[in-house]
Amino acid sequence: FFFNDTATTEIYTEQIVGSVRCVQETGINAEYMGLLIEEYFGREPKKIVRRESPIGYYDSSELLYNDQDYCVVSILRAGSSVLNEMLHIVPGITIGKILLQRDEKSHEPVFYYQKYPQYIENKRIIIFDPMLATGGSVLKTIENLISLGCEPKNITFLNIISSVEGLERVSKTYPEIQIITA
Numbered sequence: 001f002f003f004n005d006t007a008t009t010e011i012y013t014e015q016i017v018g019s020v021r022c023v024q025e026t027g028i029n030a031e032y033m034g035l036l037i038e039e040y041f042g043r044e045p046k047k048i049v050r051r052e053s054p055i056g057y058y059d060s061s062e063l064l065y066n067d068q069d070y071c072v073v074s075i076l077r078a079g080s081s082v083l084n085e086m087l088h089i090v091p092g093i094t095i096g097k098i099l100l101q102r103d104e105k106s107h108e109p110v111f112y113y114q115k116y117p118q119y120i121e122n123k124r125i126i127i128f129d130p131m132l133a134t135g136g137s138v139l140k141t142i143e144n145l146i147s148l149g150c151e152p153k154n155i156t157f158l159n160i161i162s163s164v165e166g167l168e169r170v171s172k173t174y175p176e177i178q179i180i181t182a
Contacts, residue, residue, distance in 0.1 A: 032182070033081065033086075036082075036180060037082070037085060037158070039180055040126060040156060040158055040180055041089070043178070044063055044064070044065070045063075045064040045065075046063060047061065047062060047063075049061070065124055066092070067091060067092025068092050068093075068094065069122075070090060070094065070123060070124050070125075070126065071095065071116070071120055071124070071125050071126070072093055072096070072125075072126045072127075072128060073096040073098060073116070073125055073128070073141065074095070074096075074129075075098055075127065075129040075137055075138070075141055076097055076099040076100075076113075082128040082158070086126075094117040094123065095117070096114070096115060096116035096120060096125075097113070097114070097116075098111075098113065098114045098115075098141050098144060099114075100140055102136070102137075108136055108140075109137045109140040111140060120148055120149075120150060121149030121151075123150075123154070126156050126157075127145075127156070127157045127158070128157075128158045128159065130160045130161065131159060131160065132157075132161070132162040132163060132167065132170070133166050134163070134165060134166055134169065135165070135169035135170045138157055138170055139169070139170060139173055142155060142157075152174050152176040152177050153176045153177075155176075155177045156177065156178040156180060157179045157180070158180050158181075159179075159180075159182075160182045161181075162179075162181040167179060167181070
């Protein structure tokens with residue numbers, strides 16, 4: 001579901017519980033990842049294109065941006081679980097990686113490593129991490145991307161399991177960022 005306020009969170013609680021059970025029982029599979037990715041691209045801006053078929057002309061829609069205009073950023077290591085399915089759906093997408101680790105004393109994420117494609121500031125960014133608990137890791141990732149010139153309005157966070165606390169923290173800190181969660 002697409003998170004935007006607390007009321008929505010309460011409505012979807014049963015669906016989230018079902019999603020968590022599904023992931024616990026079967027693990028994160030490609031089909032499940034594909035649904036999240038398709039939800040993201042279904043929300044992206046489109047343009048109308050006139051096409052020809054054997055029976056005449058018709059209007060269809062296609063993404064406004066090319067595959068190379070997107071970058072999926074996986075928060076290592078669990079975030080890498082989306083990469084195969086993402087490359088299957090969007091073969092030309094660029095990939096970025098960031099490694100964070102939680103400091104055991106402060107309980108805050110500590111930055112260790114980043115590898116992003118050239119000109120990341122011009123890309124539409126999809127951050128992926130399967131689980132959102134407190135929001136610390138994704139907030140640190142967003143902070144890192146913004147420091148490189150990325151605009152929050154071009155960043156979307158995809159994940160499978162979310163806590164209300166984490167969703168509220170991320171959406172209050174960066175209200176321009178879309179969050180798509182199961």
